[in-house]
Amino acid sequence: MQQIINEFEKMKQLIAESEADVKKFTEGGNKAAGTRVRKNMQEIKNLGGEIRKLISEAKNEGTYKLGGK
Numbered sequence: 001m002q003q004i005i006n007e008f009e010k011m012k013q014l015i016a017e018s019e020a021d022v023k024k025f026t027e028g029g030n031k032a033a034g035t036r037v038r039k040n041m042q043e044i045k046n047l048g049g050e051i052r053k054l055i056s057e058a059k060n061e062g063t064y065k066l067g068g069k
């Protein structure tokens with residue numbers, strides 16, 4: 001369960017880190033910022049897939065509550 005929480009926290013951090021670059025790209029036309037956003041979005045997509053997999057595994061094993069109850 002902790003791994004799901006850790007992966008979700010990584011995703012939230014990437015989204016927060018991307019916010020300034022999104023503004024730089026959309027408001028200032030900074031191409032490097034756009035590249036950083038695309039890179040972060042790919043990592044977020046990968047994390048999303050990993051989280052989905054972990055949740056499915058936990059659900060199928062019946063360990064989706066903290067403490068495995």
